[in-house]
Amino acid sequence: MDVRTQFFTYGEDAESRLLLHDGSDFGPVTLAYETFGTLNPEKDNAVLVYHALSGSQHLAGTNPAVPGVGDRWDVSCRTGWWDDFVGPGKAVDTDKFYVICANYLGGCYGSTGPSSINPENGKPYGGDFPQIALADIVDSQLPLYDELGITTFHAAIGSSLGGMLALNFAARYPERVKRVIPVATGLASTTLTRVHNLEQILAIENDPNFCDGHYYDGPPPLRGLALARMISHKTFVSLHHMEARMTDRCEQEQDEFSWYKIRTPLESYILHQGRKFLRRFDANTYLQLLSAWTGFNLVRDMGCTDYREVFADCGHQEYLLFSIDSDCCFYPEEQELLRDELRGAGLKVDYVSVSSDKGHDSFLLEPELYTEPIKRMLEKENRRATPGSVLCAQAGLS
Template identity: 55%
Template sequence: MSNKTIPESQTQFLRFATPEKPFRFTSGMVMDDLTLAYETHGKLNEDKSNAILVFHALSGSQHASGVCRHVPNTGDRWTEDCQQGWWSLFIGPGKALDTQKFFVICANYLGGCYGSSGPASLNPKTGQPYGPEFPQVSTADVVRSQALLLDHFGIDKLHAVMGASVGGLLTLNFATLFPERVRLVVSIASGQRTTVLSRLGVFEQVMAIENDPHFKGGKYYDSDPPAYGLALARMISHKTFVHLDAIERRARGDVIQRDDQLSWYRVGHNVESYMLHQGKKFVKRFDANTYLRICDMWLRFDPLKDAGVEDHGALFAISRRAGHHWLVFSIDSDFCFYPEEQAELVRWLEQADVSSMHITVHSDKGHDSFLLEPELYTPHLSYTLRRGVQLNDAWDHDAASPGI
């Protein structure tokens, strides 16, 4: 699809923390100058009942659809890869998230590097990037900051909240921290806890960045960035995002580059060259401190503690009382959030008597399927969103509504 057929979009900014109304992080730290970068698609209806909040994945941005050429305060990070909306195949007129019917909101995470306040942002008190002084960010912090964005629009209740991958964890957080503010909950290729396998992989990525000599405890903005560490972190994650067969196919036509030389080892296979290219490309568009903040909130994800309950039964009882309907997607070739994780999530939903539908997508593209194959998701998303309009407030009064 050419850019001529894709609408232009523009990032907007909301300052949600001021000296009169500071924001308190879960860690206890307080800041009074924080901004969220966000984009919207479609039109908010008169009674403000058609809004959908989308949480992006680990390295995503607020730019979910269309073409956005420039975002202020992102330095050189807003590369060509960032300018195409990461979910343009899903958001737009007649698409899964039909912008002729719905008002779609997506915001860059608090702690991010694409316009929202984060470690790379300038501290107004010093004129220098916050760096390691920026607070630890939790998933609950991200969710609460985006609830303030909904307040800005005067949206009391979302038609739907949805997210894929890490965004799915935030979706669960939103549904249980603000249950009265949403009807439909859509979790794609995600889960309801941080598994041991995820913890090991994410911790490896943390170690890759921390052990780069250029990292300097996060104080690298006036010198060389920790490029090797961040590239290695991306390579570790990338092998879980893309099915191994797909990596082999993509690498098949790659030519080993002359500069694919490490200190001693010379890259000798197309797969190695492909992975190194992915790492190098990522370094140009992302900030290492932000990457660590997101890894940290993934490792410390604790929806039970955030909701003030002791077990998952009590957690999902919140959803039942609110009358939510859940749509949960699994990808059978997913190596990042394995299908067993969604099955566990659905078991808890069923035990709590929460209305739900579980769809398994059959794909050879692995975790990245949710970005690339709208034809596998659109029928279910469209039907659920459309049925939600028909049922509307009935769900608010009938927590026992059957699955749809």
Template identity: 50%
Template sequence: MSKAAKNEETKFFNTGTTKDPFVFASGNTLPGITVAYESYGRLNADRSNAILLFHALSGSQHAAGVTTAVPHTDERWTKDIHHGWWDLFIGPDKALDTKRYFIICANYLGGCYGSSGPASINPATGKPYAGSFPPVRTSDVVQSQLALLDHLGIQKLHAVIGASVGGLLAINLATLHPERVKLVVPIASGCRTTVLTRLTLFEQVLAIENDPHFQGGDYYEGKAPEYGLALARMISHKTFVHLDAIERRARQDLKQGGDTLSWYRVQHNVESYMLHQGKKFVKRFDANTYLRIADMWLRFDPLRDAGVSSYEELFARSAAAGQHYLIFSIDSDFCFYPEEQAELVSHLEKAEVSNMHITVHSDKGHDSFLLEPQLYTPHLAFTLDGRWNKASVDRTVQEVE
């Protein structure tokens, strides 16, 4: 984090009315929704330099600089998230150069950091929506953020970038609305939900659902399902961080008489580390939001959303729009395995979509995209600058260390 990190402020965009409600893919409606977002850099005169950034599962609109408070987040805006989650990548002369580009990052619909979500107040009752908040699909998030872009007067994005689950959203936007974006950058992501991911996410859903305090999501007037949310985070955390990195990060001096569960006594530094991660997470996140995003991920289906029957037909839309894809793999990724990006590239090639596939060599696992800008910046800058279009080959596969 830069010592001179700029102070940033979350802004709020409202859309929908009682007469013209926001309609979810499920058919549910809300009379209005709020989208919390931050922006960095300046929009140029013809509004052609905008980049939309989709955050990961537990991320927020706060991608760069320092934001010390966000309205309507209760006590969830902890010190752990005061610094932007992609600050290493956003700023003057960084990968997303704010001297050249206007970067927008918004909290997902269903989120807990200012966008409308289960913890938001239902105007009809004066209480949180809680369990009654509609299920959210990637197309709903895309729809809400396109409404924000319309509000800002941005008709076509220079690029859409998404890491992890954010990459699924980037692909969804690019294929549902190919006329709205030129460059598509999925980082450590894929084009479908694999069986392994489905099982891992389902375990997390069960962890929260089986917490006795969950109460079907209607827990805001009582005790939150902290145990279930902590367990869900622990299940996911081991896919985000390489196991060797977990061992390195874990406390080396576990104190005698460590945490005791009902019967089991925590007796290893790795156990203590994971328990600490779970306990820390529940202070800054909401279980209902976690379920909405996990459910969105589980039900991700770009073919259904686009009304097509094959990936070749799906990505033919990208080809017709002249889009270019930059796909990043991380060779130590246990969340979105490199085979998933290879599958995406195969579909793109069959549809004759221009693409570049980069494999990053890292010992940090899925979290590499948060921690190692030196491995991504040259390729991001190359693509955003348009130099890919001047290359003498249609597709380049590179490896970086």
């Protein structure tokens, strides 16, 4: 399945600019997006997918290049990040559904972000790009849905950071979605998440090449970005999976250390994870998304007193939650809290506990553990779970 990125631009005049959470407005905004399947005449078979932290609009199939992205669209980007899940006959069946995924505002894969040219001065925005919230990312995509004529989505799906966006969309615009499928996510950033994110932010900001975000005409903050990715990577994969992927090689670049010498495969592996990220991502975008993630809190963001009030208008929605038992990025307790708060608000919720040794990244690697519940939810054939029940998904079973 060969696909190409499409682009939608708005906000070129004062009336259509994007209103941000801080009360300022911003524009123009270009969104890079891809679609899969066919939108039916009733326009009621659309499924919205939000990508994870370092993902892109390229959900499935093969896309060899994205205009304006250049070398950042490397070989690791060309196959869709959810290719095993989206397509004919797959979990999200493109023979039945019209699927859309957009790169986020602040992104680096074709949507307007810090590396985009500021029309006011002809230079990249860099550190002058507004500091965005997850709600801004959600709001920035609404004009695209209107342009496509999609009033209400059949479902919204999001994994990890994308799950928080799906929850934000469902709570703030309840009339625009019927089914919500959050995968390995939570209702708010936890204390541990905020600590990890601050470590990553400081790693980038303390790189001497960062220059307050204005580094596009000079050397980029590669060492800071690599360190940030190393800090985060240990939360994305389980230790067992990390050990299984290590090789026997021990290597380091000359400028990485002056005194310490790499001497174990584990050290070499984690350095490799940091290095390869540099080829495909932008440090300013990483900062923007980390900051937005850190600040996510639905109760506060919506000016509510509790989650019952947050989901008060969502009674028509159905939820399918996935939790991964080895996840140490979004621990299972976060999904259990989400389940309990949704049920406390009177909503219909199915809860799937995935048993995996691959950690948080299971949602990218093991379609067999997710496909059947997703298909049941999307195709209205799932049996409703009674309060307190748990559906289990193990290797080869669901």
